[in-house]
Amino acid sequence: MTTNLQPEQYTSKYDQLLQTGGYSTTHVYLLQQIASRSLVLELGPSSGYMTKILAQKDCTVDAIELNPHDAEKAAVYCRKIIVGSLEEDAPFELLDGPYDYVLIADVLEHLRAPEKTLQYLRSQITPTSLVLVSLPNIAYWEMRLALLKGRFDYTDTGLLDRTHLRFYTLKTAAAMFTEAGFRIEYVHITPPIVPRLGRLKEWVKRKWPTLFSVNFIFHLRRHDA
Numbered sequence: 001m002t003t004n005l006q007p008e009q010y011t012s013k014y015d016q017l018l019q020t021g022g023y024s025t026t027h028v029y030l031l032q033q034i035a036s037r038s039l040v041l042e043l044g045p046s047s048g049y050m051t052k053i054l055a056q057k058d059c060t061v062d063a064i065e066l067n068p069h070d071a072e073k074a075a076v077y078c079r080k081i082i083v084g085s086l087e088e089d090a091p092f093e094l095l096d097g098p099y100d101y102v103l104i105a106d107v108l109e110h111l112r113a114p115e116k117t118l119q120y121l122r123s124q125i126t127p128t129s130l131v132l133v134s135l136p137n138i139a140y141w142e143m144r145l146a147l148l149k150g151r152f153d154y155t156d157t158g159l160l161d162r163t164h165l166r167f168y169t170l171k172t173a174a175a176m177f178t179e180a181g182f183r184i185e186y187v188h189i190t191p192p193i194v195p196r197l198g199r200l201k202e203w204v205k206r207k208w209p210t211l212f213s214v215n216f217i218f219h220l221r222r223h224d225a
Contacts, residue, residue, distance in 0.1 A: 023049075025190055026134050026215055030105055033132055033219070034059065038100040041124060043086055043117070044107035048074025054103075062099070064091045086117045097124035102131040106215070109136055109164045118180035122222055131182065131220040138167040141211050159214065170210050173218065181223050188217040 023031075027050060034040060036057040045051045045063045047070045054061050055077040062080045065071040075081045084091035086107070102125060108114040125131065136159050143159055146152065154162045168176075174184055189209045204211070 026217065027105070029188060029190070029217060030103060030132050030134060031057075033130070034101045034103065039097075040101045040103060041095065041097065041099040042103045042105075043121075044104070044110070045074045045078075045081075046070050048077050050103065050105060051077040062095055062097075064095075086120075087111055087113055089120050092120040092124060095124050098126045099124055099129055102129065104131065104133040106134050106136065108133065109161075109166045109168065112165055114166060115176060115180055118177070118182065122181060125222050127222050127224055129222065130185075131218075131222075133177075133218045133220060134215050135168050135173050135218070136164070136215045137169065137210060137213050139169045139210060140214055144211075168216075170216055173216060177218060177220055182220040183223040184218060185221055186219040188219070189213045 031050060031053050034054060034057070036059065038057075038059050040054055040059045040061045042051055042054070042061055042063040045065055046067075048063075051061050051063060051074050061078045062082075063071075063074060063078050064082045064084055064086055065074060066083070066085055068083050071081050071083045080094075080096065082091045082094050102121060108117065111117060121131070138159060140159060152160070154160045156162065170187070170189075174187075177184055190213060210216075
């Protein structure tokens with residue numbers, strides 16, 4: 001893909017978040033898990049802000065992106081980028097796997113049928129490939145409190161991003177991956193650092209980490225029965 005856009009000519013809301021807040025702890029963690037000089041498949045790279053870091057680590061990156069404007073910006077960091085839907089098999093058929101790593105950062109919640117995407121993905125990986133998936137946690141304490149108040153208000157970004165079509169707890173996400181034929185190797189949960197947290201609240205945070213975690217990061221391997 002040739003790229004004609006300059007970075008300032010098209011800015012998605014995710015670019016704007018990155019510009020104002022920098023890379024999140026989730027972004028940093030995900031990027032740290034991927035070894036240098038690896039072959040990586042990135043699903044839904046947006047404008048390529050994580051792809052850029054992977055390229056700096058000498059990784060070879062292929063990607064599938066729905067938005068053609070974002071794809072054009074991400075293309076400069078990719079060996080191959082395919083413009084298409086993650087809910088169709090055609091883009092996956094154009095890939096050159098198998099891949100060492102697959103990066104799916106805050107993407108599945110935007111899909112109508114993420115189970116289909118996971119099934120299509122299986123053909124591009126081996127049982128030794130590592131699939132890294134981050135998902136928002138709808139059971140975060142602020143969401144629980146909002147529900148107690150009868151509130152479920154969509155916002156431009158965050159847990160109730162207007163473009164989110166699916167919502168997950170730790171258990172429902174784990175069930176989706178298992179049913180799709182993946183083995184959960186590890187789940188990374190990083191509760192936010194809350195200043196002036198009392199001793200009792202610190203204990204609660206350790207006892208129920210998912211209550212204070214905005215998202216989860218799953219380490220997955222393809223499971224072949």
